[in-house]
Amino acid sequence: MRILFSLIFLWVTTTAWAQIPTWKIVPDQSNIIFTATQNNAPISGKFNTFAGEIHFDANQLNESKAHIMVDISSINTSYQAIADTLKTADWFDVKNFPKAEFKTNKIAKLNSNKYQVDGSLTILNKSKPQSLSFELVENTKDKVKIQGNFSIKRTDFGIGKGEWSGTDEVADEVKVNFTFVLIPVALALS
């Protein structure tokens, strides 16, 4: 009897877990854009290459989780000299720290289509707790689109060292806006 119950329990939990759809990011419909402040004026750029392992179901937030990996060396700005500078040792030091990542710990629903995520952000191998919010713009079984944003203090991670650690010319706060279009992994593989 106990064996039967254990087997039923195992079957129920594995199927329940397996029911959380796994998603993959569609790169050309997604973006990660950062906006910093230079001399009191905004300057934006983006990270062109990123990927994610995402398990998401709006009705099963407790089982939902995401792991986003960003290729920092894919950083791009319209004025090339800035992107080049951001890759150097005083900034993102891409030679030594080519990746940044975000891992969710908890996803909660705020209201109709807004969600709050508590997670951990790792840049330059420094991990810090990071909260963000996103809006579920589209949510079908074949496509999910989310738009969200968060802010970081670049000095928390050591982004901008030495002469750049002062925040007069380049402010501490950097805003990140992201749009992810997700398709189910099974569809992605076909």
Place this chain on the structure above:
Amino acid sequence: MQIKNSTSHYGIISIFIHWIMALLMIGLIILGLYMVNLPINAQKLKLYGWHKELGILVIFLAIFRLFWRIIDTAPTLPAHMPWFQKFAAHAVHYAFYGFMFALPISGWMISSAAGLPVSFFGLFVLPDLVSTNEPLRLLLQEVHEWLGYGLILAIVGHMGAALYHHFVYKDDILRRILP
């Protein structure tokens, strides 16, 4: 000391605007020539920030100056001046008005084309005049640079003529723009 100009002397408004803008524009030339040769570092960013803010200040002052020039009288040029000297004087002064708008506006366009908007002393951010465009940025840089050289020439000619009037003709030309 009069506020407005007379036919023989400049008033305090014109005098103040003249010298404050002379100081600003000469300072901007020196700053500009120095900052473009720096490697990318925090000092370069800081100096570019100053150059941009002060450049926009020039536009605001130039707008006021133009307005003042239109509503106020201008002192008449001395009778002893031949027509071609009067023409040259007017031409250089017109050129100055051209430079005091064309230089900041072309600079503003460079910032726009680079995706590095201009803030006016942290009070507000100016709208971008053009969208980010690398070939346009390079072209505008050339334009801004050569306008700068033109301004240097105009300043040298202007100062040379003023000193010539003062020391050779011994007329009132320089005295009347001094308080």
